Amino acid sequence: MTPEQLRDSSLLELFSLEAEAQTQVLSAGLLALERDPTQADHLESCMRAAHSLKGAARIVGVDAGVSVAHVMEDCLVSAQEGHLYLRPEHIDALLQGTDLLMRIATPDNNPGPADIEAYVALMARLLDPLALAAPISTPIAPFMAEDLLQATGVELTMPVLDVEPPTGAPVEPASRARRSTDTGERVLRVTAERLNSLLDLSSKSLVETLRLKPHLATMQRLKRLQNNGLRALENLNVQLKEHALSLEAREALDAARRLLAESQQLLVEKNAELDEFAWQASQRAQVLYDTALACRMRPFADVLSGQARMVRDLGRSLGKQVRLEIEGEKTQVDRDVLEKLEAPLTHLLRNAVDHGIESPEQRLLAGKPAEGLIRLRASHQAGLLVLELSDDGNGVDLEKVRRSIIERQLSPAETAAQLSEEELLTFLFLPGFSLRDTVTEISGRGVGLDAVQHMVRQLRGAVVLEQAVGEGSHFHLEVPLTLSVVRSLVVEVGDEAYAFPLAHIERMCDLEPADIVQVEGRQHFWYEGRHVGLVAASQLLQRPVSAHSQQTLKVVVIREREAIYGVAVERFIGERTLVVLPLDERLGKVQDISAGALLDDGSVVLIVDVEDMLRSVDKLLNTGRLERIARQGSQVVEAARKRILVVDDSLTVRELQRKLLLNRGYDVAVAVDGMDGWNALRSEDFDLLITDIDMPRMDGIELVSLLRRDNRLQSLPVMVVSYKDREEDRRRGLDAGADYYLAKASFHDDALLDAVVELIGGARA
CATH class of the missing domain: 2.40.50.180 (CheA-289, Domain 4)
Incomplete structure (x- = not known):
């Protein structure tokens, strides 16, 4: 083939499309062969994929692709003929060859000649019976799908070739790459912006057709009014027959009856036409919208390309046996939703392998199969895409979560001890919360389920975690099928x-x-x-x-x-x-x-x-700020109760003050710190503020100072209740603008209530 032909972008593009399709066949087949190396149908499909890639590479003159595909084909043919039993090291090498072929077909990411020669030599050693007699113990990290994973701290005694892409040129994830078609349909490329514009116009067209309905209702009402007018005119004609009318009056009456009847007939005809037009317009707009939406819809499988391989590779790097089962791959989802789901799904799968699935030894001791199972199911429910991701691992160690909450000072020990399972699991979604003690490449970087929750919420969806100790975890995700x-x-x-x-x-x-x-x-x-x-x-x-x-x-x-x-x-x-x-x-x-x-x-x-x-x-x-809804028909109208805002970061003190004031008949709201209290003061009306001094985000002194500078709030009575009992502390609070200073050290029920009555009087206005 001439250099001019090699530069033909259309041929190279076709090779890239075929390489993507065939490497997907190879990846799926090799993962199946790892579980049962003797499956004839998977051996045949993998051999044919390698053979097809070798032929395609030869046609476009990509010699590196010919060399890699050729040695892979030799390995698979040997397995077909019974001369070779595929071991895990063979599967590893064949998967690396699959990645290498995809890199060869990816522009600006081609491997060097040394990589090709090293891979061919590796396959030659694996196919040599004498070489397999002694294990190759070079602990080299395998190349993970989509360059997502790198093994850390785990030695693997398997023949592996490091074929990582060069820095700055990662392999494009398959879910974002161009898809080949094997349906025989003609394909026209359309930019995402034009497709979005088409869907936007069709959506507006669908809504605009709904505006015909009120016009149609008005026409129907006009028809009824005109029909009533015609009947009234007929009644008038009957009444006038008893009176002698001039010829001119009789002719005018007949003309009015005739014109009204003609206009009514025309109105009936046009009303029927408008009704038919409205129905057809709505049907066509709906078909247009459905067609435009279908252009954006992609099968859920598009986001799964490479995920089974990623789960397998990550499990191998951690010394675990893990299998991913997928249901609902053909479930249709908007492409924008699909793209945004890729990152959270990848994180949840990695999390399941790393945190959920136990080692084979631990699983066998627990009476489980050595191979862990992760299930991912996609379905449509009530206009939503519902994803169920579960594993049969060890679940979440709730006591470890409880200890971590206390260590991170997210909750007092007394409160943490009373948290339910559901409440404990919600802490896993907090930013930076992790159960890992050490940082690794796979987890423990402080970017956990909070990132998953954030990305799902961006889709106007929700994610919920359920678990059973020793039986595994279950994530339930719901997102819209489309965002338009x-x-x-x-x-x-x-x-x-x-x-x-x-x-x-x-x-x-x-x-x-x-x-x-x-x-x-x-x-x-x-x-x-x-x-x-x-x-x-x-x-x-x-x-x-x-x-x-x-x-x-x-x-x-x-x-x-x-x-x-x-x-x-x-x-x-x-x-x-x-x-x-x-x-x-x-x-x-x-x-x-x-x-x-x-x-x-x-x-x-x-x-x-x-x-x-x-x-x-x-x-x-x-x-405590929830307002009551006025009930109509009630004969008793209660006098408005005076409202008090209690601001204190101590749950015990806050609740004690709230209950005391409620029992005395006051309406009480609470705030957990100065900032929360300031927001409450600006959005609602109160008769008294009771605040602590030492609080996070905004202390009591700053809160009182802000209040006194606000024209609307500067006259609001303020009481400070603080542990600080020194005269300088008392003077500092009063200088800031407080009307009353009560020390918690000498605090008792009557002192607080007497001070409140002194400042604002009784509970009723």
Whole structure:
């Protein structure tokens, strides 16, 4: 082949596409052969893949590819003919040859001649029966798929060739590389930007067709009005027959009847045409959207390319036997979602191999098979992609988690000892939290499940961890199938429209005043055999309560795994299919809101971030700031209770003060430190502030100083309750602006309550 032909980019591109397809066949087949080296069908498929690559490399003149594929083919043919039994070292070498072939086919990442010669020599030694008599004990780390892994601190007595790509030229992950097609269909390349634009236009077209519905309803109403007008004119004609009318009046009446009948007939015809047009337009828009969306959808298998190999290689480097089983590879997912899932899935798989699966010796002692099993299942449920990733390892050592929480001073020992299993597992998702004592290349770098949770939340999804000691761990991930359109329930809160994604709605219901009960000082209602907490959307979304509230309460029941609450709204507007419009990045993360959209009439609606809203509800409950929802029809109107904000970083002191004041009849909210207290003061109204001095983030002195400089808050009474009992400490607090200073050393119930009464009087206004 001439140099001109070698420079033909189309031929090299075809070779690259074929190399990608055939190396995937080789990787899958070799992993199967590692479990059963005598499977004839996998031996045949691997041999044919190597043979095809050798022929393709010869055609385009890539001699390195010919050499590597040739020795791999010789090895596989020997195994087919029964002259060679494939051992783990053979599989390792064949997998390295697969990686080498992919590098050869990747532009700007070709291996040097020395690498090719070393690999050919390695395969020659492996095929020599005399060479296999003595083990080769050169501990060289194997090349991992996608250059993701490097063994550390583990010696492997296997013949391995270091074929790492040069620095700055990593192998492109297969899930991001160009896909070959073997369906015979013609392929047209379209940029991702144009595809996104097409989907955006088709989404808007789908929503625009919905705007025809109100016009059609108006036309139907106009037809009814005109029909009523025609009947009224007929009745008038009957009444006038008893009176003598002039010829001109009779002709005018007949002309009016005729014109009205003609216009009604025309209106009926056009109304039918509009109805047919609206139906066809909606159908075509739906087909257009579905087709555009299908262009973006990819099988879930695209994100799995190389994962089975990665699990196998990582297990080998750690001296473990691990197998990955995958279900639902053909599940269709939006390409953007798919790309963003690759990193968290890779991390969870690595985590399962490193943390979950035990060594073969430990597994045998526990009565388990020596080979560990990781299962990954993908499916569609209620418009979501649901991923289930589980392993049959040892689970999470909860006592080790508890000790780590105490050592990192994340919780006092007394509190940590009372944490439930679910509460302990939530600490694993905190930034920098790790159970590793030493840093390795595989784990222990402080980037753990918090990164997984962050990436999943960016997809508007959620991840939950469950485990059973000695039986393994189970991760449940839910993410949208697509990020462009969401089906939602639109409601009205504070005279504005908000949308709740249907995927997070349990049900909608109307509550009568008698249905709302008080349980432990909070409002609940009975739902499916349990009391469900009731909160006001107006408080969560910081909207004014509507003056037109009705006696019947409209409630949206939202759920996220085990967390469930009823959110009271003013009105149900209805179900809508909304095109998601991302918020301006300059706004940052807007609390309880994920995105925006446009309704049929062009008005703006904000899409609720249900997971964020549930966290807001929990925070309101924990700080005691949850407001009661006024129940219409009640004959007793209670006088407003005075509100007190207690700011203290000590849970014991905080709760003691809260209960004392609640029992005396005050309405009490709490804050865990100065910053939390400052945020509460700016967003709500209080009659008194009780604060500690020494607190994280913002101390009490700084909090009081900020308060006194604020025009709205500067007249608010302030009481300081502190362990510091020296005169200079007392003077410092009073100089900052406190009205009363009470030392905790001399603290008792009556002293606090008497001081509160002295400052703001009794509990009722």
